[in-house]
Amino acid sequence: MYSSELIKGTLKTIILKLLSDSDKIYGYEITQKVKELTDSKIVITEGALYPFLHQPEEKGVITTETVNIGKLIRKYYTLTQTEMSGLKKSIMNLPISLTQ
Amino acid sequence: MYVLSEKQVDYILNDIRRNGIQTEELQFNLLDHICCVIENEMSPENDFDELYRSVLPRFFKKELKEIQEETDLLLTFKNYYAMKKVMLRSGMFSAAAFTIGAILKIMHWPGASMMLVLAITAVSFVFLPIFFLVKTKEVKEKKEKFILGFGAFFGVLFCISTMFKIMHWPGAHLLWFTGLGVLFFLFLPLYLFTGIRNPDTKLNTILSSIMILIAGGLLFTLTNTSNSDNERNSATRISYQDLRETISKVSLQNDLLYNSSEDSINSQNEILKSKTELIISKITKLRNDLTYYISNDKKINEEELVGHIVNSGKSTMYLFNNNLEPKPYLTEIKTSIEELKTHIDSVYGKDKSVLLNTSNRKKYDKDEAESVSWEQAYFCFVPIDYIYKNFDQLILNIRITESNCIK
Incomplete structure (x- = not known):
């Protein structure tokens, strides 16, 4: 398990990475995927991602789509095209040793 | 897979609201998330209430409200930085315009008045109001906020009356004296007596008050009282x-x-x-x-x-x-x-x-x-x-x- 401060600092990167990997994704799915991908080394506090998701939404980084499931309203998050290409570019710019 | 009943969903939503989540979007986000967790983890032998009570603490460290506070903080900070940017830019603009305007005025070149009016307008209507808003976020006490507001108001009044004086517009004299009156009889006593009571700020308050008094006095001496x-x-x-x-x-x-x-x-x-x-x-x-x-x-x-x-x-x-x-x-x-x-x-x-x-x-x-x-x-x-x-x-x-x- 990593320290919670470290996870807090890297939360943005983790969420953006997950968004860029999938077509659309909702909150619960994000926490499950993080657990799955990191062999439960990183367990996000279930509520911690929402403040972040509310923030970049305003900047036009993420677009959202809501689907009604019975009484529930599920919100799917998608990375905008411009952000996607920007993200890919910055990944390309990373030293090779880091991306491997 | 277990499916929650409408009644159970309503119960969770109400509980989220009761725990201090005010933003509707956040309420529905959390509701969906909690429901997903419960539906995935519910086994025939589990009791709904019991499971819900055990799931909820995974969402926070101390209380659920912290998610709402974190969201608010992130949103305000975004505005805070934008405001600081505008404040800095308008400040730099007016400083530049003021310098250029002053040079033009000394050299008797055209455009001096326009530059000075632009500089003073930017200071009084953009820089000072934002400065006040940014600063009030940094202080906690109401009294301090009030003094900041008063200070900003006096600053705007002073800038505008100076502009009227420079441009020789009617009413300049009255504005100028109102500004000085507000400084000497309202702002300064208020500032001094509020700050002097706090041992931490006592010395600084006395020093600043003396400085303000000297600066204000010099301005008053410079004023031509004979209209x-x-x-x-x-x-x-x-x-x-x-x-x-x-x-x-x-x-x-x-x-x-x-x-x-x-x-x-x-x-x-x-x-x-x-x-x-x-x-x-x-x-x-x-x-x-x-x-x-x-x-x-x-x-x-x-x-x-x-x-x-x-x-x-x-x-x-x-x-x-x-x-x-x-x-x-x-x-x-x-x-x-x-x-x-x-x-x-x-x-x-x-x-x-x-x-x-x-x-x-x-x-x-x-x-x-x-x-x-x-x-x-x-x-x-x-x-x-x-x-x-x-x-x-x-x-x-x-x-x-x-x-x-x-x-």
Whole structure:
């Protein structure tokens, strides 16, 4: 398990990475995927991602789509095209040793 | 997979609301998430209430409310940084505009007033209000917020009254005194007595108060308490009217003299009359054109401009070129006067033309005896009301010379 401060600092990167990997994704799915991908080394506090998701939404980084499931309203998050290409570019710019 | 009933969903939603989540979007986000967790983890032997109670703590460290607080904080911080950016930019803009405006004003170049008005407007309506908002976020006590607000209000008032003073707009005097009054009798006591009570801020408050008092006192000393603008206006107008009246009286007298002169010298006088009238019409045309130029084609007449301080750079720009050499319409008048002088010297005698003097003048603002051309002495960087006065003096001198000749 990593320290919670470290996870807090890297939360943005983790969420953006997950968004860029999938077509659309909702909150619960994000926490499950993080657990799955990191062999439960990183367990996000279930509520911690929402403040972040509310923030970049305003900047036009993420677009959202809501689907009604019975009484529930599920919100799917998608990375905008411009952000996607920007993200890919910055990944390309990373030293090779880091991306491997 | 277990599916939650509508009643259970409602129960969770209400519980989320009760725990301090106010934003609707956040409520539904959390509701969906919690429901997903419960539906995935529910086994036949689990009790809903029990499971819900065990799932909820995974969402926070101390209480659910912290998600709402974190969201609010992130949103406010975003505005906070944007506001700081605008504050910094408007501050830099007004500092630059103020410096440029001050240089333009000192050099009597055009555009000074516009720059200063822009700078002061940016300070009073963008910089100071945002400064107040940003600072109030940093202090906690209501009292401190109130003092900050008062300070910002005084700052705006002070800036605006300075602008009115610089631009000589009506009401400047009243605004200026209101500003100083607010500073001395409201802001300063309030600031001092609030800060002095707190041992942490006591020394700083006393020092700042002394500084404010000194600065305010200096400003008050600089203020001309005699309402000098109005007095100056009135005096200028009176002397302007007097001079105009004298000119028309002398001119009327000259007409009578022309009519009563003997036939033998009539032809000479006719030449004198036409030469004089030509020069005076040239001068009149130039001053009318100048008035039109200065008033930005708004058809303000001379009388309205007299006594109002207009940047002398503008009239200089109209009468002189970039190297400060007089433009043709000004030199033409000088040449005509010199021609008239030569004519009078030969026909009426040298003693009659002493008033027509277009030789160089001694400059008064320098210690060494530097002399400048007639045009520069009377019209270069001279306030508009003095230009009118100089034109009138010139016309009067011509009329008196004329009168001396035909007597």
